[in-house]
Amino acid sequence: MAEKKKRRRGADLENAILTAAWEQLQAKGYQNVTIEGIAAAAATTKTVLYRRWPDKAHLVIAALSKFGDLPSYHVPATGSLRSDFLDLFGQMATFLAQLQGETLRGLLADRLQHLELGELLNHANDGTALKTLVQPMLDHATQRGEISHADWPDRVINLAGILLINEIISRQDLTATAQVEMVDEILLPIFLAHN
Amino acid sequence: MAEKKKRRRGADLENAILTAAWEQLQAKGYQNVTIEGIAAAAATTKTVLYRRWPDKAHLVIAALSKFGDLPSYHVPATGSLRSDFLDLFGQMATFLAQLQGETLRGLLADRLQHLELGELLNHANDGTALKTLVQPMLDHATQRGEISHADWPDRVINLAGILLINEIISRQDLTATAQVEMVDEILLPIFLAHN
DNA sequence: TCAAATTAGATACGGCCGTATCTTATGTTT
DNA sequence: AAACATAAGATACGGCCGTATCTAATTTGA
Structure with a gap:
């Protein structure tokens, strides 16, 4: 009956955070997303987020890099x-x-x-x-x-x-x-x- | 010996605020200027400022309009x-x-x-x-x-x-x-x- | 002149930021 | 397996935002 006290770490935790960030972003839009909100949604605290990203912009960019279909730009060569x-x-x-x-x-x-x-x-x-x-x-x-x-x-x-x-x-x-x-x-x- | 309890109003007060805003801006730069700081510098409270301007940007623009040498742009006509x-x-x-x-x-x-x-x-x-x-x-x-x-x-x-x-x-x-x-x-x- | 309307000023709130500090779980090392 | 290092998680802080509410000073206008 004892509660589990598992702590996520490293990549594991980071995934959870980025997932939460991505979901929050979809749900609320950038302006309404907060660091604290993402932390809560990921069931952790903002201290943990600030250890990894300096601010919301960087965190969102990280989430975007992971979940957005990022462009693999290529040099166009269409002939004109x-x-x-x-x-x-x-x-x-x-x-x-x-x-x-x-x-x-x-x-x-x-x-x-x-x-x-x-x-x-x-x-x-x-x-x-x-x-x-x-x-x-x-x-x-x-x-x-x-x-x-x-x-x-x-x-x-x-x-x-x-x-x-x-x-x-x-x-x-x-x-x-x-x-x-x-x-x-x-x-x-x-x-x-x-x- | 009683303290004066004069209250500035209207344009009078507004001038004081814009002056304070302008000074703060020169002294600290935009990013470090705060609404509360301007209010304090003008010896009033932010409630008063929020009654007049919706946010820092508008307040600063107002100060800029008053004290900055705003451009009176004219149509160039130099010949080319x-x-x-x-x-x-x-x-x-x-x-x-x-x-x-x-x-x-x-x-x-x-x-x-x-x-x-x-x-x-x-x-x-x-x-x-x-x-x-x-x-x-x-x-x-x-x-x-x-x-x-x-x-x-x-x-x-x-x-x-x-x-x-x-x-x-x-x-x-x-x-x-x-x-x-x-x-x-x-x-x-x-x-x-x-x- | 005196009541009514206005608005300055004071205070307090919840929200979020970004930082610091502390405890404690989890790895790592030997 | 024990000692050590690392990092998660909890908590608290001061700062500022923007809003709401109350009071009292000042204008107004009847």
């Missing part, structure tokens, strides 16, 4: 720069579609607030990550003779990402129409501009 | 689209220079978090405000024959604003070099693209 960009946006849209806009907005806001000097690197990393996709696209387009050169300023190469983020934040959505417009009216004119 | 854009960025940079990047970041993050359906209009308004500056620039450029037409999608017209915000957020700064690059590598190629 235009459809490459559309493909890229498509990949991103597929990923973002899972997150209700509210979660992404909340996440971004939190990250923005906690962005300290050191963490700016992360932000830069995001840029770098995007560049590893876009740069090959530009290389291919150059080889095909579609564009005159493949060396563009980082600000230009990262523009696709900026447009995407802005679209999500301000319109809470990333429609196919928007994707096409961003490619045709903004990105292509830049890369195809005669020099 | 390129220098018009540079002028516009210059105006914005002047304004933003007052805010340490931290304040702008904090403000944006807060706004982002509290952005509910209704308030999205505000965001749209920002876009509209910018458009009232950019559209005339494009009209003039069209009249001069610099560009082929003046009717561009909102997404394109608002791009200057997006670039600006992104620059501040991710690099905490808005250098002259950055301004030139954004104009020469991004905006001009778009508007000058041959159709």
Whole structure:
């Protein structure tokens, strides 16, 4: 009749927490999720959570990494720069579609607030990550003779990402129409501009 | 010898609060400013502040409106689209220079978090405000024959604003070099693209 | 001038944050 | 198997948020 006093540890416990976090997120949305709530739902205490993640944003990202269908982005190679960009946006849209806009907005806001000097690197990393996709696209387009050169300023190469983020934040959505417009009216004119 | 029990009211009180808010902001930076702290510094209580502003972001914006040198933006008319854009960025940079990047970041993050359906209009308004500056620039450029037409999608017209915000957020700064690059590598190629 | 309406100011609440401290279960090591 | 190290879990703290409630000072307007 004695109560069991099992304690979960390590990966075991971590799974339970991330599962709880994921469920809470689905049920309540980012803004209404609390660290204490997740801890309670996982039948542990927030002390344990704070040992693993510095804040809600990181915890949610961890849960997202585990349970969200994370994108395995690949470099588009469709044969034209235009459809490459559309493909890229498509990949991103597929990923973002899972997150209700509210979660992404909340996440971004939190990250923005906690962005300290050191963490700016992360932000830069995001840029770098995007560049590893876009740069090959530009290389291919150059080889095909579609564009005159493949060396563009980082600000230009990262523009696709900026447009995407802005679209999500301000319109809470990333429609196919928007994707096409961003490619045709903004990105292509830049890369195809005669020099 | 009796203590004075004067109570400030209305505009009087509001001034005192905004002054306190402004001082706190200068002294501590946005993130470290608290509603309670401002109330205390103004020798009143937060109840009074909450009667006037819904949250820290709005209070700070109010203080900013009162004490910051707010920009009286005017439509650049320098004679070329390129220098018009540079002028516009210059105006914005002047304004933003007052805010340490931290304040702008904090403000944006807060706004982002509290952005509910209704308030999205505000965001749209920002876009509209910018458009009232950019559209005339494009009209003039069209009249001069610099560009082929003046009717561009909102997404394109608002791009200057997006670039600006992104620059501040991710690099905490808005250098002259950055301004030139954004104009020469991004905006001009778009508007000058041959159709 | 005096009652009524307003609103400043005081206080208290529950909620959550993030940290610190302590006990105690569970591993690990020898 | 005993000693040791690790980490879970419990608890408590101060800070701030945003709200509610009460009182009393000040305006107002009849």
